[in-house]
Amino acid sequence: MRALLTAVLGTLAIIGTAHGAGTPSIKAPQLQTLPPLREQAELVDAWTEERKALIPSLLHKYGIGAWLMSQREYAEDTVFWALKEATQFSARRRTTHLFLANPKPGTPPAYSWIDNTDAVWTELRHVLEEQQPATIALNTHPEIAFSGGLHAGELDMISAALGKEWADKFVLETMLAVEVIATMVPGRLLWYKKMQETAWAIIEEAFSEKIIVPGKSTAWDIEWWMRDKIQSLNYTTWFQPSVFIVTEDDFPALRDDPRAPDHIIQYGDLIHTDFGVSALGLNTDTQHLGYVLYPGETKADVPQGMVNGLKKVNRLQDIVKDNMVIGMTGNEILKASLNQMHSEGIEGKIYCHATGEWGHSAGTVIGMTNLQDKVPVLGDLPLLKDTYYSIELFAEHFVPERNQTLKFAQEEDVYWDSETNRWEWVYGRQEELLLIKTPRADDISQIPMEL
Structure with missing residues (x-):
């Protein structure tokens, strides 16, 4: 003992x-x-949809007509991760998003393309010609990662594909991407x-x-x-x-x-x-x-x-x-x-x-x-x-x-x-x-x- x-x-x-x-x-x-x-994915996707719904008001807040994001697989824009579906692991082919502040009646406030052909640029130009946004925000900030996620090669491709008419409307609004990512829905x-x-x-x-x-x-x-x-x-x-x-x-x-x-x-x-x-x-x-x-x-x-x-x-x-x-x-x-x-x-x-x-x-x-x-x-x-x-x-x-x-x-x-x-x-x-x-x-x- x-x-x-x-x-x-x-x-x-x-x-x-x-x-x-x-x-x-x-x-x-x-x-x-x-x-x-599955329940986790449903939760996350619901939160993402809430946040996407806030984008038009943010475009108005910062005086932006449209917001364009485009990326290739494994070269994603930083904002992509805040807007993707829960089950996505990366972008597919070329994934392009366009958000509009004031869509014409009967047209949607957002467009998305997943394509590896020039058809994406043809359709994007058609939407821009129809909607005529005064400014198009791109995420090109040189120092803020959340507002600078557009890759240099993709910027060159966008500029060449859309032409000078639309490239002249490109602007940088730092707080747009920052606020979309920062916003935690209730x-x-x-x-x-x-x-x-x-x-x-x-x-x-x-x-x-x-x-x-x-x-x-x-x-x-x-x-x-x-x-x-x-x-x-x-x-x-x-x-x-x-x-x-x-x-x-x-x-x-x-x-x-x-x-x-x-x-x-x-x-x-x-x-x-x-x-x-x-x-x-x-x-x-x-x-x-x-x-x-x-x-x-x-x-x-x-x-x-x-x-x-x-x-x-x-x-x-x-x-x-x-x-x-x-x-x-x-x-x-x-x-x-x-x-x-x-x-x-x-x-x-x-x-x-x-x-x-x-x-x-x-x-x-x-x-x-x-x-x-x-x-x-x-x-x-x-x-x-x-x-x-x-x-x-x-x-x-x-x-x-x-x-x-x-x-x-x-x-x-x-x-x-x-x-x-x-x-x-x-x-x-x-x-x-x-x-x-x-x-x-x-x-x-x-x-x-x-x-």
């Missing part, structure tokens, strides 16, 4: 109960099962919340004693576990999960290298993850922190400096969220947020971006890790409301118990709530460190009674 107790106690040193974190009102996050593939939010909850649930399981064995598990072990977990749930991801131990040295390395150092996780470590899931044409983006308790420790034993570091970065999240005023540019929001941050004695960096349709999606950028004064071009776009944003940033905080200044990084997704007229957390935000709990080896009270 003594040998059995010894073995059990040794095991209990690495097994505990998962400890969730987040705002007090949030229940423990649960994994959300995706519907069957029906998407329910599933986006479920996906965010799933991301939280995976992180909380990964950052628990069920997965982490202090002194044995490495950062890469946890990364690979997260990858396997994503696949087992039939989700995918748009970037590889990262896990690293927060020290004064590792964080700067992570900013330049997407792969964190493969260190062994030890008692007393502050650990960080950057993690997201993808499904239903949507992508999440989350960064959370965890702390590895020494055997027998409880929440009360977490170094106060680390608790305060998380509180400080929570405050920085609030500052940025409150300064995200619809219509302001990302650079204006960045400046206002930095000024308020510094006035409150907080040092750190802000690098927020649109998310949802893409991980780094269409919309203005609020800072970058290497651009804290302003972000050229992307930072000059206006903030749109019907989209999702990742509030991504870090705050520096001196941890007396470590005699180190650590960077406390957080990232949470928000959406614009038309009822409250403000940005709200999609699922919540981390306000308590995730705890990896290990009992004392001599704590026989935790031995299962059946033994």
Whole structure:
């Protein structure tokens, strides 16, 4: 019996109960099962049709007569992915779309061709001659990917095929493609919340004693576990999960290298993850922190400096969220947020971006890790409301118990709530460190009674 107790106690040193974190009102996050593939396709196609229906009003908003997109298989315009059917893997042959602001009575507002002959140009010219749009927008922006997806060769082909009469009407309207991609129709939010909850649930399981064995598990072990977990749930991801131990040295390395150092996780470590899931044409983006308790420790034993570091970065999240005023540019929001941050004695960096349709999606950028004064071009776009944003940033905080200044990084997704007229957390935000709990080896009270 003594040998059995010894073995059990040794095991209990690495097994505990998962400890969730987040705002007090949030229940423990649960994994959300995706519907069957056919139902997923029906959901996505319905959302796509809603978004397509918005295009004529956007053409009016920006004073554009027609919008032309054309691409070949594997050389798709960026906007193609926001307008395709759910079951499409790529464009076919030459796929050409034309959207009209003011179609003549009895004619449709949109046309599409899938062809590998010159018939597409003959029919396109016929439609243009009938409709006579004053301007034709093409996605040719030199720096914004979402507004610059028309390939150079396809532009040459369009210009030659349509002739100078129509080529003279070609214009660039940056915000047209940006706003089409950025617009998240209302029906998407329910599933986006479920996906965010799933991301939280995976992180909380990964950052628990069920997965982490202090002194044995490495950062890469946890990364690979997260990858396997994503696949087992039939989700995918748009970037590889990262896990690293927060020290004064590792964080700067992570900013330049997407792969964190493969260190062994030890008692007393502050650990960080950057993690997201993808499904239903949507992508999440989350960064959370965890702390590895020494055997027998409880929440009360977490170094106060680390608790305060998380509180400080929570405050920085609030500052940025409150300064995200619809219509302001990302650079204006960045400046206002930095000024308020510094006035409150907080040092750190802000690098927020649109998310949802893409991980780094269409919309203005609020800072970058290497651009804290302003972000050229992307930072000059206006903030749109019907989209999702990742509030991504870090705050520096001196941890007396470590005699180190650590960077406390957080990232949470928000959406614009038309009822409250403000940005709200999609699922919540981390306000308590995730705890990896290990009992004392001599704590026989935790031995299962059946033994």
